[in-house]
Structures are given as C-alpha cells and as structure tokens.
Amino acid sequence: MAKVRIPTPLRAFTEGAANIDVAGATVGEALVNLVDQHPELRDHLFNDDELRSFVNVFIGDEDIRFLQGLDTEIAADESLRIIPSIAGGRR
Amino acid sequence: MRVTLSRALQERIFEQMEATYPNEGGGFLLGQVDADLVTIVDIIQVENVFAVEEQHHRYAMTPQDWMRLEDEADERGLSLVGYYHSHPDSPAIPSEYDREHALPNFVYIITSVMMARADDMRAWLLRFDRGSFDGAALQIS
Numbered sequence: 001m002a003k004v005r006i007p008t009p010l011r012a013f014t015e016g017a018a019n020i021d022v023a024g025a026t027v028g029e030a031l032v033n034l035v036d037q038h039p040e041l042r043d044h045l046f047n048d049d050e051l052r053s054f055v056n057v058f059i060g061d062e063d064i065r066f067l068q069g070l071d072t073e074i075a076a077d078e079s080l081r082i083i084p085s086i087a088g089g090r091r
Numbered sequence: 092m093r094v095t096l097s098r099a100l101q102e103r104i105f106e107q108m109e110a111t112y113p114n115e116g117g118g119f120l121l122g123q124v125d126a127d128l129v130t131i132v133d134i135i136q137v138e139n140v141f142a143v144e145e146q147h148h149r150y151a152m153t154p155q156d157w158m159r160l161e162d163e164a165d166e167r168g169l170s171l172v173g174y175y176h177s178h179p180d181s182p183a184i185p186s187e188y189d190r191e192h193a194l195p196n197f198v199y200i201i202t203s204v205m206m207a208r209a210d211d212m213r214a215w216l217l218r219f220d221r222g223s224f225d226g227a228a229l230q231i232s
Contacts, residue, residue, distance in 0.1 A: 085157075089150060090148050
C-alpha cells in the first residue's frame, strides 16, 4: 500500500499517526481512502471535491499540481506527503 | 488552550517584524504540545516569498520550507506547533485571508506593527469547523 505522511497539525485527526497506509491507484483515490479512514480530515483537505488551494501533495520532491494532479498514478509502495502552504496577511 | 513563549523569543519576533516593516514577515514556531498547553521553545525565521509588491499585506512560505522544518523539528524531538507573522499598521487579529489558509491544532501568533514599532502580540487557534478563530491565552515568561 502507499503511504501518506500527515502534516503535524492534522495528526490530531489520525490518532497521532504521522504515516497512514492507503489504497488507490492514483493520488485522488489514495486521498479518498485516507479521508474514508479519517473523516475529520476531509474539511481541511478538500473544498467540495477539489483540494483546498493551500493543500499541496508531494511525491518525493514533485508537487502533483505539476504532474497530473489528483489523476497522477502512483505505485503500490509510493510515499505521498501532504504539505500545507503557509500564508497570511492583514487584509 | 494556553501558549507560552519566552520573553527572549518574543523580543526576537518583535525585532524581525520591525526590521521587515512596512512589509509582513514571519516564521515557524517549534515546540511541544501537552494537553491544553503549547510550549514554544524556538522560532525559525522564514523568508516571505509573496510577490514583493504585495508583501505589505501578504506573507507566504514555500511548501519546501514546511518540509525542511517539519523534518528538522522531528529530528530535534519537537513539533511544528504554529507560525507567526506580522500585520503592519493593522491590529493583531486574523483576517479573512488568514482564516482561509489556516489549519486547526496550529497556533497563529500575530504581531501588530504600528509605525515601525511592534506593539501587540496575540495568539489564535482556528476552530475545527473552520468558521473563525478563538483567542488563546498567551503567556510571556
């Protein structure tokens, strides 16, 4: 199974686990499997069916937005990593 | 939720924010979480990568910054417990833009910098329903 590394603030929704095993042939399927296992993650990762704009998914050093997005195919032992984009501003 | 920060780290944040004024600055908060207490033990300044002409009201880091510092925190036996940034000539209150980009279980420290002087610092936590922030008790020790 592929693994997804969970960013620190969201580990409260995975019982503290940093890495979750997921099933799926694409990044999108893997993330759906992830939120099926841990439903509280859904609102913080997705806006409807789209990844939130500040949520990045990396395979190694590659951002899936520069691959095929959620349709990017993954190997059975792929390691994915969810990385939030930190941003703020006064208005 | 209570958040503790040493006077020395607060001074470092204030000095950084005054130096980046009139633009926004920021960085990560490293520390430990124990029940409802977040203890910040270090701060890591991170470059603002937003377009220069927008930095007077925007701050951003790269995903690579997150990866690098999350790994560093793990190696040090610490956690990324939050991030800090400044609001030049604006109150230390989260904006709608802050809320849209926020995560729960993460401390947001905002420093108000008025006329180049850091004069207020507040800590905030996003509600689980993402609707708004709650203020956290910030203790400077």
